[in-house]
Amino acid sequence: xxxxxxxxxxxxxxxxxxxxxxxxxxxxxxxxxxxxxxxxxxxxxxxxxxxxxxxxxxxxxxxxxxxxxxxxxxxxxxxxxxxxxxxxxxxxxxxxxxxxxxxxxxxxxxxxxxxxxxxxxxxxxxxxxxxxxxxxxxxxxxxxxxxxxxxxxxxxxxxxxxxxxxxxxxxxxxxxxxxxxxxxxxxxxxxxxxxxxxxxxxxxxxxxxxxxxxxxxxxxxxxxxxxxxxxxxxxxxxxxxxxxxxxxxxxxxxxxxxxxxxxxxxxxxxxxxxxxxxxxxxxxxxxxxxxxxxxxxxxxxxxxx
Amino acid sequence: xxxxxxxxxxxxxxxxxxxxxxxxxxxxxxxxxxxxxxxxxxxxxxxxxxxxxxxxxxxxxxxxxxxxxxxxxxxxxxxxxxxxxxxxxxxxxxxxxxxxxxxxxxxxxxxxxxxxxxxxxxxxxxxxxxxxxxxxxxxxxxxxxxxxxxxxxxxxxxxxxxxxxxxxxxxxxxxxxxxxxxxxxxxxxxxxxxxxxxxxxxxxxxxxxxxxxxxxxxxxxxxxxxxxxxxxxxxxxxxxxxxxxxxxxxxxxxxxxxxxxxxxxxxxxxxxxxxxxxxxxxxxxxxxxxxxxxxxxxxxxxxxxxxx
Numbered sequence: 001x002x003x004x005x006x007x008x009x010x011x012x013x014x015x016x017x018x019x020x021x022x023x024x025x026x027x028x029x030x031x032x033x034x035x036x037x038x039x040x041x042x043x044x045x046x047x048x049x050x051x052x053x054x055x056x057x058x059x060x061x062x063x064x065x066x067x068x069x070x071x072x073x074x075x076x077x078x079x080x081x082x083x084x085x086x087x088x089x090x091x092x093x094x095x096x097x098x099x100x101x102x103x104x105x106x107x108x109x110x111x112x113x114x115x116x117x118x119x120x121x122x123x124x125x126x127x128x129x130x131x132x133x134x135x136x137x138x139x140x141x142x143x144x145x146x147x148x149x150x151x152x153x154x155x156x157x158x159x160x161x162x163x164x165x166x167x168x169x170x171x172x173x174x175x176x177x178x179x180x181x182x183x184x185x186x187x188x189x190x191x192x193x194x195x196x197x198x199x200x201x202x203x204x205x206x207x208x209x210x211x212x213x214x215x216x217x218x219x220x221x222x223x224x225x226x227x228x229x230x231x232x233x234x235x236x237x238x239x240x241x242x243x244x245x246x247x248x249x250x251x252x253x254x255x256x257x258x259x260x261x262x263x264x265x266x267x268x269x270x271x272x273x274x275x276x277x278x279x280x281x282x283x284x285x286x287x288x289x290x291x292x293x294x295x296x297x298x299x300x301x302x303x304x305x
Numbered sequence: 306x307x308x309x310x311x312x313x314x315x316x317x318x319x320x321x322x323x324x325x326x327x328x329x330x331x332x333x334x335x336x337x338x339x340x341x342x343x344x345x346x347x348x349x350x351x352x353x354x355x356x357x358x359x360x361x362x363x364x365x366x367x368x369x370x371x372x373x374x375x376x377x378x379x380x381x382x383x384x385x386x387x388x389x390x391x392x393x394x395x396x397x398x399x400x401x402x403x404x405x406x407x408x409x410x411x412x413x414x415x416x417x418x419x420x421x422x423x424x425x426x427x428x429x430x431x432x433x434x435x436x437x438x439x440x441x442x443x444x445x446x447x448x449x450x451x452x453x454x455x456x457x458x459x460x461x462x463x464x465x466x467x468x469x470x471x472x473x474x475x476x477x478x479x480x481x482x483x484x485x486x487x488x489x490x491x492x493x494x495x496x497x498x499x500x501x502x503x504x505x506x507x508x509x510x511x512x513x514x515x516x517x518x519x520x521x522x523x524x525x526x527x528x529x530x531x532x533x534x535x536x537x538x539x540x541x542x543x544x545x546x547x548x549x550x551x552x553x554x555x556x557x558x559x560x561x562x563x564x565x566x567x568x569x570x571x572x573x574x575x576x577x578x579x580x581x582x583x584x585x586x587x588x589x590x591x592x593x594x595x596x597x598x599x600x601x602x603x604x605x606x607x608x609x610x611x612x613x
Contacts, residue, residue, distance in 0.1 A: 011449065011452065014449055014452075015449065015452045015453050015456055016456075018449065018450070018452075018453030018456075019453060019456055019457070022453065022457070022462075026465050026466060026469060027469070029466065029469045029470060030469060030470065036469060136594065136597065136598070137590070137594065139593075139597060140541070140590050140591075140593040140594035140597055141590050141593075142545050142548055142549065142586060142589050142590070142593070143549070144548075144549060144552050144565070144568060144586075145568060145582070145585075145586030145589060145590065148568065148571075148572055148575065148582050148586070149582075149583070149586065151575065152575055152579055152582070152583075156575055156576045236455075239455065239456075239458055239459075240458075242458045242461075243458030243459050243460045243461055244460070245458075246458070246460050246461050246464065246553075247460065247549055247552070247553070250553065251572075258461070261461060261464070261465070262464065262553060265464055265465065265468035265555075266468075266554075268468075270469075273465050273468070274465075276461065277457065277458075277461055277462060277465055280457075280458050280461060281456045281457050281458070282456075284456050284457075284458070285456050
């Protein structure tokens with residue numbers, strides 16, 4: 001492992017530690033976690049008893065260490081509504097969220113990279129204009145509205161695709177498009193500007209001058225070099241996708257972590273909320289560390305920094 | 306006294322109008338360049354329109370946004386009631402005029418947008434200045450904080466915190482404001498790193514200026530342009546987040562009209578009354594598109610090398 005990766009690993013661990021502090025603090029925002037966790041009609045006596053039982057009278061630092069001890073083992077307490085370990089409930093829903101986020105990312109990459117390349121190679125043609133306008137609209141469109149409009153057209157009017165639930169491929173199409181559109185728009189614009197920049201470099205001109213055909217110039221000389229920022233943004237966009245799953249899953253009744261967390265918030269089931277926030281944030285940190293590993297292969301210069 | 310020849314007269318007039326300062330000239334050039342980009346001009350017009358509609362909502366809206374009329378519920382766009390009053394975008398499930406609710410909804414969107422951007426912008430500016438100027442451990446610490454902030458799926462953290470604190474206009478502004486500083490901090494820090502090495506800053510330090518003085522007089526003013534671009538584009542993001550929170554029922558509570566809240570209501574009537582959910586979403590789309598185009602234009606004019 002290079003010094004660079006060692007440093008990044010250390011930084012990632014620090015970030016995970018910070019994430020655990022924030023997740024711990026969510027419960028302590030109002031100053032009284034006991035009142036928050038009990039139903040609104042709990043008596044003052046109940047609250048006092050619960051507070052002692054849960055150790056909420058201890059100093060905050062002691063409470064945090066206890067929380068951390070549980071957290072490293074994946075123990076965030078029991079769900080107040082289901083009486084099961086909170087983390088177990090969240091983990092059960094994780095595959096559904098990964099399936100949706102993965103499909104969203106696949107759509108985004110499958111559409112955005114070709115669109116961005118064509119836009120850059122045929123700059124200022126009608127193809128470029130159409131793709132730019134679509135990307136601009138895609139970036140301005142709120143996810144939940146897009147989802148509702150897709151349901152309106154494809155489920156309510158045309159009756160082609162189901163509007164809710166998880167099942168076969170037909171269940172995945174609408175939510176995946178909804179979740180992926182914003183990312184598609186962003187990656188399209190990034191690919192286009194990255195390709196334009198690389199295509200004007202000297203080495204591209206040299207390749208063309210010595211008679212290399214246009215396709216290898218675009219694919220080998222340009223795309224390889226333009227791919228570095230794209231790999232970075234894929235890591236960052238994963239955060240957008242995981243966050244966006246909260247909204248998309250709610251609209252399409254998709255049984256994933258996002259929908260579970262929204263329900264948990266309305267049920268005041270905070271152990272589940274904490275588990276979900278912690279799990280998704282950790283996923284993001286781990287994926288971004290892996291992106292950095294990929295990065296050092298793509299760009300040897302980074303290894304020596 | 307003989308009349309002055311015309312050329313001298315016009316020269317006298319020219320002299321009488323006070324000469325424009327350099328800063329003023331710069332603004333005029335900037336505006337001219339912005340206007341020349343048609344997409345930026347379009348964006349500016351949209352933004353101005355939304356601002357005016359929000360500010361003059363009681364004058365612009367044809368109806369009281371809270372006035373219910375069960376007899377007039379779920380009427381389609383262009384519906385004319387018994388008194389001959391037209392509802393251009395139809396009515397909702399309580400017979401309220403949708404256009405009027407959209408116009409008033411712009412107020413919440415813009416207030417949250419402006420206030421949250423101001424909070425996160427100032428916070429991010431301060432953090433970016435400190436990190437970039439002092440470097441070393443200060444920089445390491447602040448940038449790790451930024452990484453921690455970025456690790457959270459934003460909307461999930463926001464709904465968790467608002468779920469605990471309770472939804473209100475103030476809480477929404479604080480939560481969005483406090484957790485959106487990273488972009489500003491990163492951009493300002495990057496600027497400061499290069500400004501710090503410039504000769505005029507080095508000269509100020511060599512002359513014995515105190516740190517805060519160097520920061521305030523020499524560094525801060527030069528970070529304002531990229532900051533402004535980031536703030537403009539971030540405003541669009543905040544408006545989408547506000548409407549997402551309202552959509553989930555964690556925004557400003559009914560009966561106050563919000564775009565996200567209207568969409569959530571409309572979702573229930575999707576199969577019978579498509580206009581309920583369609584128009585508030587279009588309002589968000591057009592507003593966000595306008596801000597984005599204006600912001601892109603601003604960036605291309607002010608600082609084309611900035612990557613946001």
